[in-house]
Amino acid sequence: MPKDVSGLRVQLLGQPRAWLDGVEVALGQARQVAVFAILAGRGVGRSGSWVTVAELLDGVWGGAPPASARGSLHTYVSGLRRALRSTGAPVDPTEVLASQQGRYRLVVDRDAVDVARFEQAVAQARTVARGRPEMALSLVDEALADWSGDALLGVPGPFAERERARLEELRLSALELRAELMLTLGGHRELIPELTELTERHPLRESLYAALMQALHRDGRTGEALEVYYTAHRVLRAELGVEPSDTLHALHRKLLTGSGAHPVARHTGWLCVTPPARCKAAGHGVRLRGRDDELAHFDELITDLLAGRGGVLFVEGEPGAGKSALLGAALAAAGRGGFQLAWAVADPAHRNQPLRTITACFGPDAGVLDVPADVDDDVLETAADHLVDFVREACSRGPLAVVVDDMHWSDEASVVVWQRLASSTRQLPLLLVAAASSGHGRSDLATVKRCLRARGADVVELSRLCDDDVVGLVEDMLDARAGATLRSVLRRAVGNPLFATAMAEDLLRRGVLHISDGVADVDAEEPGLSRRMQAIVDRTLQFVVPETLRLLSTAALLGQEFAVSHLLAVADAAPLEVAEHVAAAIAAGILEPAEDAVTFRHPLQREALYQRWSEAARTVAHRRAAEALSGSGCPIEVVAHQLAAVTAPADAW
Ligand SMILES: Nc1ncnc2c1ncn2[C@@H]1O[C@H](COP(=O)(O)OP(=O)(O)OP(=O)(O)O)[C@@H](O)[C@H]1O
Numbered sequence: 001m002p003k004d005v006s007g008l009r010v011q012l013l014g015q016p017r018a019w020l021d022g023v024e025v026a027l028g029q030a031r032q033v034a035v036f037a038i039l040a041g042r043g044v045g046r047s048g049s050w051v052t053v054a055e056l057l058d059g060v061w062g063g064a065p066p067a068s069a070r071g072s073l074h075t076y077v078s079g080l081r082r083a084l085r086s087t088g089a090p091v092d093p094t095e096v097l098a099s100q101q102g103r104y105r106l107v108v109d110r111d112a113v114d115v116a117r118f119e120q121a122v123a124q125a126r127t128v129a130r131g132r133p134e135m136a137l138s139l140v141d142e143a144l145a146d147w148s149g150d151a152l153l154g155v156p157g158p159f160a161e162r163e164r165a166r167l168e169e170l171r172l173s174a175l176e177l178r179a180e181l182m183l184t185l186g187g188h189r190e191l192i193p194e195l196t197e198l199t200e201r202h203p204l205r206e207s208l209y210a211a212l213m214q215a216l217h218r219d220g221r222t223g224e225a226l227e228v229y230y231t232a233h234r235v236l237r238a239e240l241g242v243e244p245s246d247t248l249h250a251l252h253r254k255l256l257t258g259s260g261a262h263p264v265a266r267h268t269g270w271l272c273v274t275p276p277a278r279c280k281a282a283g284h285g286v287r288l289r290g291r292d293d294e295l296a297h298f299d300e301l302i303t304d305l306l307a308g309r310g311g312v313l314f315v316e317g318e319p320g321a322g323k324s325a326l327l328g329a330a331l332a333a334a335g336r337g338g339f340q341l342a343w344a345v346a347d348p349a350h351r352n353q354p355l356r357t358i359t360a361c362f363g364p365d366a367g368v369l370d371v372p373a374d375v376d377d378d379v380l381e382t383a384a385d386h387l388v389d390f391v392r393e394a395c396s397r398g399p400l401a402v403v404v405d406d407m408h409w410s411d412e413a414s415v416v417v418w419q420r421l422a423s424s425t426r427q428l429p430l431l432l433v434a435a436a437s438s439g440h441g442r443s444d445l446a447t448v449k450r451c452l453r454a455r456g457a458d459v460v461e462l463s464r465l466c467d468d469d470v471v472g473l474v475e476d477m478l479d480a481r482a483g484a485t486l487r488s489v490l491r492r493a494v495g496n497p498l499f500a501t502a503m504a505e506d507l508l509r510r511g512v513l514h515i516s517d518g519v520a521d522v523d524a525e526e527p528g529l530s531r532r533m534q535a536i537v538d539r540t541l542q543f544v545v546p547e548t549l550r551l552l553s554t555a556a557l558l559g560q561e562f563a564v565s566h567l568l569a570v571a572d573a574a575p576l577e578v579a580e581h582v583a584a585a586i587a588a589g590i591l592e593p594a595e596d597a598v599t600f601r602h603p604l605q606r607e608a609l610y611q612r613w614s615e616a617a618r619t620v621a622h623r624r625a626a627e628a629l630s631g632s633g634c635p636i637e638v639v640a641h642q643l644a645a646v647t648a649p650a651d652a653w
Pocket residue numbers: 280283286287288289290291317318319320321322323324325326406437473497498501
């Protein structure tokens with residue numbers, strides 16, 4: 001068995017292609033490709049199954065292969081091995097394409113074959129579809145993106161034909177799942193063109209008609225939705241001689257009787273700028289754990305709003321604490337009811353574009369277009385006045401909720417307008433809500449909060465969830481109970497819902513989380529972070545300046561909890577500088593003061609900082625730390641801890 005054959009990558013969802021160590025393998029003529037495709041389909045994983053000569057003959061030539069077929073098969077196998085060798089990769093082709101007693105096997109990693117990846121991602125999407133529709137949608141989208149044309153394009157033989165039909169069926173069912181998820185997440189408008197085309201290309205698939213009917217209806221195009229039904233009826237009658245299924249029929253009746261009316265009852269001129277369908281801010285379908293008090297608070301504010309009384313709420317929390325999910329759960333659905341909604345999610349591109357965030361809230365109706373970064377103050381002032389007037393006018397038509405998520409990325413002029421609006425909420429039926437990550441270090445937002453508090457308005461800090469709620473949200477996500485090891489793994493999230501969901505998703509994607517008899521569990525806790533998790537955790541450190549991050553990486557060598565005096569001994573910086581960085585990290589919520597020491601608030605953040613060291617650099621750093629600590633008279637166990645880390649095996653992930 002070769003030591004590492006993960007260098008082989010195979011594409012079957014399109015024209016078959018393969019790469020060995022990044023170099024394309026010339027797969028050769030059509031029948032040779034057919035042999036390769038059969039072996040690739042069956043050979044997934046180290047324990048991939050052997051394929052007999054008879055199976056290959058049947059797969060390439062069918063029931064009655066010509067007498068010459070066996071010889072040709074032999075030639076194709078040699079041709080494929082030659083092509084593997086021609087890539088120049090340092091592997092033995094007879095180990096990659098192995099033979100044994102008249103059987104053949106292609107050894108290839110599961111993740112390296114697009115078909116296997118596709119099947120796994122769609123299965124994972126189905127697992128989380130109910131509990132986490134947005135995660136399911138991203139899994140399905142990634143899976144579908146692997147297709148670059150018809151599967152096994154141009155490959156002859158019965159195997160290819162069967163496989164093409166099977167994969168096309170899988171692709172269509174993935175598209176159906178995608179449509180369902182998009183409908184759940186409110187993306188009906190986006191879906192209409194795609195479903196229209198799909199129903200034309202696959203006129204006998206009833207579920208596609210059903211999805212299209214729902215999408216049109218939700219977009220207020222019930223007449224066209226009914227037309228789709230009549231088309232389906234006609235086509236099914238003409239092609240198959242059957243009536244539409246009960247499901248389609250029931251949907252049709254619902255539309256006719258109006259009982260399926262979508263609750264978007266809006267007056268003309270009402271504002272309705274909802275968060276983008278894919279924006280996790282929507283919080284659709286997610287059952288919020290541990291936020292009953294906050295939701296009740298929102299309910300009170302909404303009741304007040306509907307009664308014509310305004311209000312302000314500023315939500316803060318560490319990255320991933322669940323701010324967007326809370327806004328989504330509390331407000332997104334409510335916006336369909338008795339009040340107008342204006343919603344924006346600020347992003348880093350807004351920072352230097354005056355009024356960008358607040359105009360994103362109101363959409364083009366507000367009449368303020370792109371304001372250049374170097375705009376004169378009086379022009380900016382006029383535009384800001386115009387926006388405030390626009391809001392007043394909107395409020396004269398009915399109650400309005402204005403939501404700004406990720407306010408820490410907002411441009412400063414928008415924050416000023418937001419504050420002006422906040423001071424009008426006593427006179428207007430205007431509910432103003434903002435969410436920002438703590439640790440952003442913006443002084444204007446600190447001032448906003450101070451003013452709000454002084455006026456008796458609410459600033460809500462989202463706390464950590466308790467362990468049971470963390471387990472509960474993962475159980476909702478997986479639609480299964482969590483086993484003991486999974487529960488223990490989830491403690492590393494320390495009450496942060498982003499970390500908990502990301503860990504569960506990561507375990508699922510890596511195929512180490514198994515669900516059986518309604519229980520989801522992993523075999524063992526593994527130390528370290530996968531690359532994907534590392535990227536997610538890194539994003540939560542984005543407000544920390546590089547110099548502080550560097551010092552934190554050094555601190556990470558010392559463990560989860562460390563004495564500042566030990567950090568002073570090992571850090572390559574002056575004591576005052578170290579103290580300043582520690583204070584900055586405490587202010588950003590990365591470190592927390594503990595008795596005689598400082599601790600990382602999140603073990604996952606410490607791990608991510610620790611993994612920033614390459615293995616070689618880490619070894620040197622631990623040795624140097626041991627020397628520095630022993631030189632400064634630290635207790636022997638602290639020095640020993642560093643020396644032990646020098647010889648510790650590399651992390652398993
Ligand atoms: N209370 C909760 N119960 C269940 N799931 C939650 C809860 N809070 C958040 N989540 C889920 O955790 C993930 C992270 O939440 P969310 O994106 O709302 O956090 P955030 O504070 O807005 O993060 P960021 O700082 O990146 O903006 C999402 O998948 C969300 O659906």
